[in-house]
Amino acid sequence: MRAQLAEWVAGQWDPGMSLREWRRLLASSGWAVPSWPQRWHGKGMPAWADDLVASELIRLGAVGTPVGSGMTLAAPTILAHGPDHGRERFLRTILTGEQTWCQLFSEPGAGSDLAGLSTSAVLDGGEWVINGQKVWTTSAHHADLGMLLARTDWNAPKHRGLTYLAIPMKQPGVLVRPLRQMNFHQSFNEVFFTDARVPRANVIGEVGDGWKVALTTLAYERRFGAMTRPGYDVRPGRALDEARAEAADHFATYTWYPQRAGRVDLIVEHAQAAGVSDDPAVRQEIARLLTIQHASRWTAQRAQDARAAGRRPGAEGSIGKLAASDIARGAARVHSRIAAAAGLLSGHDAPFDGTIAEILLSVPAQSIAGGTDEIQRNILGEKVLGLPREPAPDRDLPFTQTRRNG
Numbered sequence: 016m017r018a019q020l021a022e023w024v025a026g027q028w029d030p031g032m033s034l035r036e037w038r039r040l041l042a043s044s045g046w047a048v049p050s051w052p053q054r055w056h057g058k059g060m061p062a063w064a065d066d067l068v069a070s071e072l073i074r075l076g077a078v079g080t081p082v083g084s085g086m087t088l089a090a091p092t093i094l095a096h097g098p099d100h101g102r103e104r105f106l107r108t109i110l111t112g113e114q115t116w117c118q119l120f121s122e123p124g125a126g127s128d129l130a131g132l133s134t135s136a137v138l139d140g141g142e143w144v145i146n147g148q149k150v151w152t153t154s155a156h157h158a159d160l161g162m163l164l165a166r167t168d169w170n171a172p173k174h175r176g177l178t179y180l181a182i183p184m185k186q187p188g189v190l191v192r193p194l195r196q197m198n199f200h201q202s203f204n205e206v207f208f209t210d211a212r213v214p215r216a217n218v219i220g221e222v223g224d225g226w227k228v229a230l231t232t233l234a235y236e237r238r239f240g241a242m243t244r245p246g247y248d249v250r251p252g253r254a255l256d257e258a259r260a261e262a263a264d265h266f267a268t269y270t271w272y273p274q275r276a277g278r279v280d281l282i283v284e285h286a287q288a289a290g291v292s293d294d295p296a297v298r299q300e301i302a303r304l305l306t307i308q309h310a311s312r313w314t315a316q317r318a319q320d321a322r323a324a325g326r327r328p329g330a331e332g333s334i335g336k337l338a339a340s341d342i343a344r345g346a347a348r349v350h351s352r353i354a355a356a357a358g359l360l361s362g363h364d365a366p367f368d369g370t371i372a373e374i375l376l377s378v379p380a381q382s383i384a385g386g387t388d389e390i391q392r393n394i395l396g397e398k399v400l401g402l403p404r405e406p407a408p409d410r411d412l413p414f415t416q417t418r419r420n421g
């Protein structure tokens with residue numbers, strides 16, 4: 016496979032071409048995501064082929080697929096649930112990077128209780144008309160399309176009246192308002208829909224089956240919890256410049272995400288710089304943290320191997336997500352211990368460039384985004400340990416008769 020790919024790249028890759036031109040070639044060849052079916056821009060290969068090809072493309076000096084939730088969340092969801100005309104319409108522009116996506120799930124009254132959402136979609140001729148509000152929508156300010164979960168049947172039980180729609184974001188009925196976070200960054204938004212329009216054909220899966228479709232997106236979200244920025248160690252040229260600009264634009268939203276994960280990588284260096292690396296209590300805490308981090312890497316490796324073997328995302332995603340929260344909180348504690356009160360100072364003249372303060376203000380997000388710790392524990396309890404389901408007395412009642420948040 017490596018030899019075939021190398022031969023194809025040698026014949027096609029020209030660093031002087033535009034990024035779009037290159038990605039279109041990549042998508043047409045089936046090498047962009049080789050595990051996808053041949054009919055849908057892939058080669059029908061086993062799942063392990065994707066990681067291999069991604070790393071080989073870098074090694075060969077060529078640019079790979081785009082970064083962002085289009086690739087990690089929308090594409091696998093659309094591929095899994097269809098329908099075919101949706102796959103036709105959306106998959107290729109995700110692969111080429113021509114259209115970017117955001118995830119419109121959470122609402123002021125529906126986060127953990129996502130199935131309790133109340134944004135409504137009503138069919139009017141050839142279009143769905145959308146009214147309601149979403150919140151915490153990362154990257155909504157520059158997305159072309161949104162993965163929208165909306166209520167289409169108010170008389171069905173709450174999990175059964177939902178529909179998953181691909182909504183065009185750049186239209187008069189969609190108002191995106193940025194939210195300022197306590198760490199001073201601005202990566203998510205409130206999104207208001209006032210008679211916004213979605214073509215009837217933009218339903219992903221079936222009308223009324225949106226909960227099942229959303230569970231696929233959520234499983235992929237847990238799996239792709241850790242974001243890696245592509246190295247782009249490739250030969251200079253137009254395609255590379257454009258890929259770098261695309262990645263810079265995308266990652267501008269996420270500059271604080273390494274701090275959110277606790278910056279374990281800085282701990283030993285900071286302990287040495289602060290002269291506390293021989294303090295037995297500090298050493299003990301650092302050792303504990305690094306141990307959990309190593310064990311959690313092995314869990315992530317197990318998840319990656321499961322994926323390579325072609326299995327759908329499983330409980331490893333929840334285990335990994337819980338471990339990431341534990342590591343982030345542990346790292347914040349050790350950083351505070353090392354920096355003491357000076358860790359509260361922000362700005363570039365503060366110790367360690369103000370990174371410690373940013374870590375302390377960013378770490379709480381780790382255990383909330385993509386489903387809170389408690390929700391991951393519920394999933395593990397029910398799905399892995401086989402414990403009784405969480406009581407939900409109104410699960411089978413019409414949505415209009417259920418108790419709701421907010």
Ligand SMILES: Cc1cc2nc3c(=O)[nH]c(=O)nc-3n(C[C@H](O)[C@H](O)[C@H](O)COP(=O)(O)OP(=O)(O)OC[C@H]3O[C@@H](n4cnc5c(N)ncnc54)[C@H](O)[C@@H]3O)c2cc1C
Nearest residue numbers: 118119120121126127151152153380383384385386387389
């Ligand atoms: C950095 C970040 C990025 C995000 N990006 C997006 C995005 O792009 N798109 C999007 O749609 N959303 C996004 N979110 C929102 C995120 O999915 C929600 O914040 C999350 O699901 C929790 O919902 P909530 O904030 O409404 O809290 P709530 O659901 O109100 O929870 C409050 C508290 O109650 C606990 N709780 C709730 N229910 C239970 C239960 N059944 N059992 C035990 N404890 C429970 C929770 O664990 C939590 O501690 C993002 C959030 C963050 C922090």
